[in-house]
Amino acid sequence: MLTRTDISKKSRRWVVKIGSALLTNDGQGLNRAALAQWVVQMVALREQGIELVIVSSGSVAEGMQRLGWVKRPSAINELQAAAAVGQMGLVQAYESEFAKNGIHTAQILMTHDDLSNRARYLNASNTLQTLLEHGVVPVINENDTVVTDEIRFGDNDTLAALTANLVSADVLVILTDQQGLYDDNPRSNPQAKLITEAQVSRKDIETMASPEGGHLGKGGMYTKVMAAKRAARSGTATYIASGREDNVLPRLLSGEVGLGTLLIPDLEPMTAKKRWLAGHLQAKGQLVLDEGAVKALQSSGKSLLPIGVVGFSGQFKRGELVICVNEHNQEIARGLVNYAYFEVKQIMGHASAEIDGLLGYSEGEFLIHCDNLVIAEQ
Numbered sequence: 341m342l343t344r345t346d347i348s349k350k351s352r353r354w355v356v357k358i359g360s361a362l363l364t365n366d367g368q369g370l371n372r373a374a375l376a377q378w379v380v381q382m383v384a385l386r387e388q389g390i391e392l393v394i395v396s397s398g399s400v401a402e403g404m405q406r407l408g409w410v411k412r413p414s415a416i417n418e419l420q421a422a423a424a425v426g427q428m429g430l431v432q433a434y435e436s437e438f439a440k441n442g443i444h445t446a447q448i449l450m451t452h453d454d455l456s457n458r459a460r461y462l463n464a465s466n467t468l469q470t471l472l473e474h475g476v477v478p479v480i481n482e483n484d485t486v487v488t489d490e491i492r493f494g495d496n497d498t499l500a501a502l503t504a505n506l507v508s509a510d511v512l513v514i515l516t517d518q519q520g521l522y523d524d525n526p527r528s529n530p531q532a533k534l535i536t537e538a539q540v541s542r543k544d545i546e547t548m549a550s551p552e553g554g555h556l557g558k559g560g561m562y563t564k565v566m567a568a569k570r571a572a573r574s575g576t577a578t579y580i581a582s583g584r585e586d587n588v589l590p591r592l593l594s595g596e597v598g599l600g601t602l603l604i605p606d607l608e609p610m611t612a613k614k615r616w617l618a619g620h621l622q623a624k625g626q627l628v629l630d631e632g633a634v635k636a637l638q639s640s641g642k643s644l645l646p647i648g649v650v651g652f653s654g655q656f657k658r659g660e661l662v663i664c665v666n667e668h669n670q671e672i673a674r675g676l677v678n679y680a681y682f683e684v685k686q687i688m689g690h691a692s693a694e695i696d697g698l699l700g701y702s703e704g705e706f707l708i709h710c711d712n713l714v715i716a717e718q
């Protein structure tokens with residue numbers, strides 16, 4: 341099992357996510373002094389051979405301050421306007437601070453749609469790899485100026501985890517205004533204890549995490565724990581730590597015990613394609629499986645046959661992602677379906693040999709092939 345010492349010795353590529361409350365001094369405009377200090381720390385990491393990708397919140401919050409808005413808007417057009425205004429100051433700040441050390445930065449704006457298309461996903465990965473090879477620090481943010489509810493990541497913790505998958509990062513650092521993950525909500529329980537280290541597969545860490553987020557951002561501790569689980573798909577270890585700690589990034593690199601929460605990836609890493617399936621695609625529907633199909637997928641890793649399907653929902657097309665659930669609506673797997681919803685309606689519950697007779701054609705015996713199927717954590 342990975343330890344803090346292992347991470348400090350072996351890690352060479354980090355994704356660092358900085359939250360809105362930190363970057364904007366809890367809404368009082370962009371905190372350039374704090375940003376400058378994080379850049380100093382990241383420069384120190386680079387001097388020790390660490391490649392860096394930044395996932396930065398702050399554009400909407402900075403735009404709100406510039407526009408004189410006190411409350412985060414809910415209307416998508418107002419969020420887009422705030423992001424457009426705020427992105428200018430955010431990118432200028434990173435560029436000017438890194439330039440003091442002779443380091444170039446690159447702005448990368450993405451939507452979920454960019455990563456759900458396989459060709460664009462690979463293009464994004466290749467672009468980031470090239471930037472890192474040339475010593476450039478990519479600064480990534482969700483493209484809030486064009487995003488819609490259907491394609492948004494939802495929060496930058498999720499975006500950071502997907503970025504870690506995209507670049508096969510060794511470490512994801514989520515800097516927040518909390519010391520890390522506690523066994524209870526420290527805002528309401530002063531006796532709550534910091535969890536300094538845990539395996540990412542531990543079931544209770546999800547229940548420990550508060551779903552509450554601040555008024556500036558969209559994520560609470562729960563989104564950070566779920567981000568760690570997503571990052572673990574590529575074998576990435578996750579630190580959740582306070583960005584207000586002095587020299588927090590070099591101290592994490594040194595393996596300092598007790599600083600923040602380390603969530604250790606203790607599950608078998610997925611292949612790049614299966615990471616893409618699991619994390620970068622939005623589900624278009626559901627298939628309900630009987631007990632036999634559930635057992636076949638979970639115990640044998642087999643492909644899904646139509647005979648094991650007892651129901652479905654959604655108007656999905658062939659090749660789109662669907663979630664497979666049991667009859668208690670618990671997720672069992674997700675994958676790319678070989679038949680559209682109207683075809684599934686006709687062939688579900690039937691043997692594969694009957695497909696041609698039922699449809700007049702066949703796209704193959706499997707509803708979802710095992711190569712295009714990701715089994716959910718049990």
